[in-house]
Amino acid sequence: MNVRKGDTVQVMAGKDRGKTGRVLRVDPKDDRAIVEGVNYVKRHTRAGGQQQQQGGIIEKEAPVHLSNLMVVCGKCGKPVRTRVRTLADGAKVRACANCNEAVGAR
Numbered sequence: 001m002n003v004r005k006g007d008t009v010q011v012m013a014g015k016d017r018g019k020t021g022r023v024l025r026v027d028p029k030d031d032r033a034i035v036e037g038v039n040y041v042k043r044h045t046r047a048g049g050q051q052q053q054q055g056g057i058i059e060k061e062a063p064v065h066l067s068n069l070m071v072v073c074g075k076c077g078k079p080v081r082t083r084v085r086t087l088a089d090g091a092k093v094r095a096c097a098n099c100n101e102a103v104g105a106r
Contacts (some may be wrong), residue, residue, distance in 0.1 A: 001026070002071060003033055007104050009069040010079040011038055014058065016064075020072060024061070032063035039064050075101040087092045 003009060003023060010020045021035040026103045041062040047055030070079035073096040082103055086094035 001031075001066065003066055003069055005105060008035075008074075009035060010072050011035070011064060011068055012070055012079065013068040014039070014064070019037055023069075026066075027063065030063070033069060034063050035069070036047050036061065046087055050084045060061045071103055073099065073101060073103055075099050 003026060005023050005026055006021045008020060009023055009079040011017055016038045019038050022032050024036050025034045027033070029058045039062045040059050043058045043060055045053075045055050045058055047053065071082055071094075072078065073080045076096060076099050078098070080103070081097040083097050083100075084091055084092050085100065085102070094104055095101065096103050
């Protein structure tokens with residue numbers, strides 16, 4: 001899986017194609033991620049509950065399949081494929097396939 005929480009990604013397919021956003025949550029079991037500002041859906045909620053929450057129509061982000069996302073390289077600024085690169089100290093990092101720069105802060 002090449003997408004992690006906190007990564008900047010670009011949507012490659014679907015109604016939000018071309019939009020970029022930060023990954024808020026990843027669900028590896030379903031191969032889906034929630035991206036900030038992408039794939040908004042309207043959820044009709046009923047009023048009530050312990051805190052007497054207000055009912056109505058709420059807009060929130062829905063999950064996007066990982067196959068429709070590409071990580072944006074910080075150096076290139078373009079959506080790229082990632083490779084695994086081993087550093088001198090033996091640590092493995094994700095690297096941009098184009099410029100070989102480390103992608104994502106870990």
